[in-house]
Amino acid sequence: MARKVVITGLGATTPIGGDVPTLWKNALKGVSGTHTLTDEWVEKYALPVHFAAKASTPATDVLSRVEAKRMDPSTQFAVVAAREAWKDSGIEEVDHDRLAVAFATGIGGVWTLLDAWDTLREKGPRRVLPMTVPMLMPNGPAAAVSLDLGARAGAHTPVSACASGTEALHIALELIRSGKADVVMAGGAEAAIHPMPMASFAAMQALSKRNDSPETASRPYDISRDGFVMGEGAGALVLEAEEHALARGARIYGELAGTAVTADAYHITAPDPQGLGATRALKGALYDARALPEDVVHVNAHATSTPVGDKPEYTALKAALGDHLENVCVSATKSQMGHLLGASGAVESVLTALAVYHRLAPVTINLENQDPEIPLDVVTGTPRELPEGEIMALNNSFGFGGHNAVVAIRSTGPKVEMA
Amino acid sequence: MASNEEILAGLAEIVNEETGLAPEAVELDKSFTDDLDIDSISMMTIVVNAEEKFDVKIPDEEVKNLKTVGDAVSFIEGAQGK
Numbered sequence: 001m002a003r004k005v006v007i008t009g010l011g012a013t014t015p016i017g018g019d020v021p022t023l024w025k026n027a028l029k030g031v032s033g034t035h036t037l038t039d040e041w042v043e044k045y046a047l048p049v050h051f052a053a054k055a056s057t058p059a060t061d062v063l064s065r066v067e068a069k070r071m072d073p074s075t076q077f078a079v080v081a082a083r084e085a086w087k088d089s090g091i092e093e094v095d096h097d098r099l100a101v102a103f104a105t106g107i108g109g110v111w112t113l114l115d116a117w118d119t120l121r122e123k124g125p126r127r128v129l130p131m132t133v134p135m136l137m138p139n140g141p142a143a144a145v146s147l148d149l150g151a152r153a154g155a156h157t158p159v160s161a162c163a164s165g166t167e168a169l170h171i172a173l174e175l176i177r178s179g180k181a182d183v184v185m186a187g188g189a190e191a192a193i194h195p196m197p198m199a200s201f202a203a204m205q206a207l208s209k210r211n212d213s214p215e216t217a218s219r220p221y222d223i224s225r226d227g228f229v230m231g232e233g234a235g236a237l238v239l240e241a242e243e244h245a246l247a248r249g250a251r252i253y254g255e256l257a258g259t260a261v262t263a264d265a266y267h268i269t270a271p272d273p274q275g276l277g278a279t280r281a282l283k284g285a286l287y288d289a290r291a292l293p294e295d296v297v298h299v300n301a302h303a304t305s306t307p308v309g310d311k312p313e314y315t316a317l318k319a320a321l322g323d324h325l326e327n328v329c330v331s332a333t334k335s336q337m338g339h340l341l342g343a344s345g346a347v348e349s350v351l352t353a354l355a356v357y358h359r360l361a362p363v364t365i366n367l368e369n370q371d372p373e374i375p376l377d378v379v380t381g382t383p384r385e386l387p388e389g390e391i392m393a394l395n396n397s398f399g400f401g402g403h404n405a406v407v408a409i410r411s412t413g414p415k416v417e418m419a
Numbered sequence: 420m421a422s423n424e425e426i427l428a429g430l431a432e433i434v435n436e437e438t439g440l441a442p443e444a445v446e447l448d449k450s451f452t453d454d455l456d457i458d459s460i461s462m463m464t465i466v467v468n469a470e471e472k473f474d475v476k477i478p479d480e481e482v483k484n485l486k487t488v489g490d491a492v493s494f495i496e497g498a499q500g501k
Contacts, residue, residue, distance in 0.1 A: 066439035126470070130463045 005176045006245050007253040007409070009089025009238030010350045011081040011187070015231050015337040018057025019084055023347075024354050024418075026336070027362035028383045032215035033337045034229050041195045049207045051214035052193045053231035053338030070131050071144060072109035073191035077234035077343070078141035079148055082185050085236035086149060090250060091183065100153035100181035101146045102171040103236075104164035104188035106342025106399065109136030111194055141189045141234075153181040159342070161399030162302075163261070164188050165235060166345030169407045170259035172239045182244045187236035188346035198230060204269070206306060218339075219366035220303035220310055220332035221374050228304040231338030235346030237353065253353040257392065257410040258289025264402030271309055271398060275316030278396065281404035282320035285394065289408040293321040296328055296408075297386050298361045298393040300352045301376075303332035304339050313396060314374045329384045330376045331355070332364040345397035349407055352395040356411035358418055359386040361393075389413055420499050421473060426492045433468045437461050447489035455488075475499055 010020045015033025017023030026033075033053040042050050059076035060068050068076055082103070112135040119127050134140065139157040146155035154175070158167035165188025172186035201207045208227035210217035218229040239256055262284065264277035271278070286293065299317065303310050318325055333351055340347055355361050361384040370378065386393075392410045399405075421429065431442035438461055451457045457465070466477050469491070475498040477485075485491045 064439065066437070069437070127467060129467075130460045 002177045003179070004242035005173050005239050005256045006242050007237055007256055007353045008240045008245050008250045009085040010253065010353060011083065011085030011088060011236035012234065012347050012350050013055055013057060013059065013077050013080045014233040014340065014347055015053035015056055018055065018062070020088065020350065023350070027333060027351055028360060030363040030365045031336060032365060033231065034214045034217055036214050045195050045199065047195060047198055048202045049198060049209060050211045051217060051229070052198070053229055054193060055233045070135065072112040072135045072140055074105050074109060074189045075135070075140045075144045077191055077232070078103055078187065078189035079144050081187055081189070081234035081236035082145045082148065085185065085187070085238050089238040091238070091248070094183055096150045096152050098153055098182040099149060099151040100175050100184045101142050101149070101151045101155040102158065102168040102175065102184055102186045103142035103145050103155070104158045104168040104342050104346065105138050105141055106159070106161045106164045106190055107192045107197060108138035109140055110192050110197060112136040114194065114196060145185055149185060151185060160403035160405065161401050162339065162341050162344055163397040163399035163403035163405040164342035164345065165347070166349060166395060166397035166405035166407055167261055167403070168346060169237065169239070169256060169349055170261050170405060173256055173259050176239060176241050182241045184239045185236060186239055186346070187234060188343040189234035190341040190343040191232050192341060193230050193232050201230065208305065216366045218305045218335050220301070220305045220335050220364065221370050221376065221378055222367050223369045223371045225305045225307060225310065227306055228334065229338035231340040233340050233347060234343050235350045237346065237349060253357040254409045254411040256407060257291065258285045258287070258408040260284025260288055260406050262404045264404065266402055268402070269400045271312045272402070273312055275312035275319065277402060277404045278313060278316035278398060279319040281406040282316055282394065282396070285406040285408045286320070289392065289410065291392055291408060291410070293324045295390070295392040296321060296324070296394055297391045298355055299328055299330045300348045300355070300393065300395045301330050301332050302396045302398050304334055310371070311374055313398070314376055317376070326377065328377065329361050329379050331362045331379045333362055335365045335367070345395065345405060348397070349395045349409070352393045352409050355386065356391055356393050356409055357416050359388070359415040360384070361386060388415065423492055423496060426473065426495050427488070429472050430469060430488060430491060433465050433472065437464050437468070445488055447487065447492065449488050450486055451488065469495060473499060
């Protein structure tokens with residue numbers, strides 16, 4: 001019998017809350033973290049998209065100036081979220097040789113990389129900061145979190161675009177199940193609201209162009225959806241072997257019961273229209289959790305609000321859950337906070353854990369005319385109560401490159417009222 | 420040309436920016452490594468920032484000789500205007 005893995009700590013910094021309590025309160029209320037950008041570079045480079053969902057609390061407000069100086073913004077977010085999750089777990093003593101990190105990013109240190117390139121061209125090599133490479137490397141967030149916690153059982157960095165954060169949970173589960181670690185700090189971080197990625201995503205026609213109404217731009221499942229909204233931030237989860245958590249009397253949000261990662265091998269950016277890879281990931285996560293479709297009550301969907309992306313996810317859910325899908329309520333939380341790319345899966349897993357813990361599914365905003373080809377039971381308006389007893393919720397993440405990652409979180413209850 | 424006092428004050432500002440150390444802690448007889456706990460990477464950043472601030476060149480092979488804040492002030496003073 002494989003070791004059970006439970007979630008005992010949560011942390012996040014997002015466009016709708018700089019910590020988990022604020023994020024959760026807003027996710028239940030339904031707010032938009034998307035706003036018009038006031039950065040000079042929007043006009044300077046005549047970017048076609050003028051808005052994004054920036055972190056509501058800049059990491060530099062939380063970290064000391066000297067700490068922040070040696071970290072790319074993506075790493076700053078990672079450290080902020082991981083510290084909150086660690087504190088939330090209540091772990092006071094741990095065998096550091098049995099503590100690991102699995103912290104993802106989709107893009108990595110793009111600010112550091114491009115700032116250094118500007119410096120090199122304008123001022124020459126002497127002015128390029130010595131810390132440039134360790135700041136831009138994609139394993140920067142994982143390494144910084146490992147250093148911060150003294151985690152010595154390995155610091156891993158899954159990089160699978162927008163599936164990265166969810167893939168981090170997959171790796172964490174394997175680390176604990178296989179006995180390589182007892183506790184893992186898992187998560188994802190992204191800080192790519194920079195003119196270059198913005199220009200690239202816009203050139204790909206992936207971003208919404210609702211410049212006149214940014215707050216309504218992220219509208220998953222709506223018939224008039226026209227692209228995703230760039231977001232930034234980080235999510236972090238403390239995962240622990242169940243016996244380790246029970247021995248210290250930890251508060252348990254839920255069990256990370258199963259995970260699966262698949263690849264489409266179909267197209268570098270377009271999702272497989274039949275959602276075959278996503279279907280295999282969904283079925284794989286259920287199998288891994290030793291669960292049936294009927295156990296699932298809630299899905300935090302990937303649902304980025306792109307015209308081509310939202311439908312194949314529905315197709316995959318239908319294929320994996322069958323007629324039971326009618327009984328599953330779906331939340332598309334990117335409607336509120338935009339798309340946090342490599343951090344999205346981690347933040348959405350935080351929300352999924354809270355959903356099963358408090359038995360409440362967060363709301364989807366901006367859904368005015370639901371696409372008739374996506375007949376999902378979408379949670380809008382007010383949060384949806386989830387049933388009593390043993391329940392399971394899924395979080396889906398899919399990334400450019402054909403990456404599919406699904407996690408299944410189980411709660412045996414009882415419902416825990418919010419403080 | 421900056422005076423000794425101005426160079427010391429400017430260096431203290433650069434050190435503060437890089438490490439968070441109070442500018443008053445940056446005194447002439449303090450060793451960068453032993454007293455101020457500045458590692459080699461921070462030292463290189465400080466050197467480059469000092470080059471820009473005081474418009475001097477501090478060759479890499481010279482940096483290892485700059486053991487104390489006073490060494491750096493003297494070097495910068497001598498290098499000015501060259």
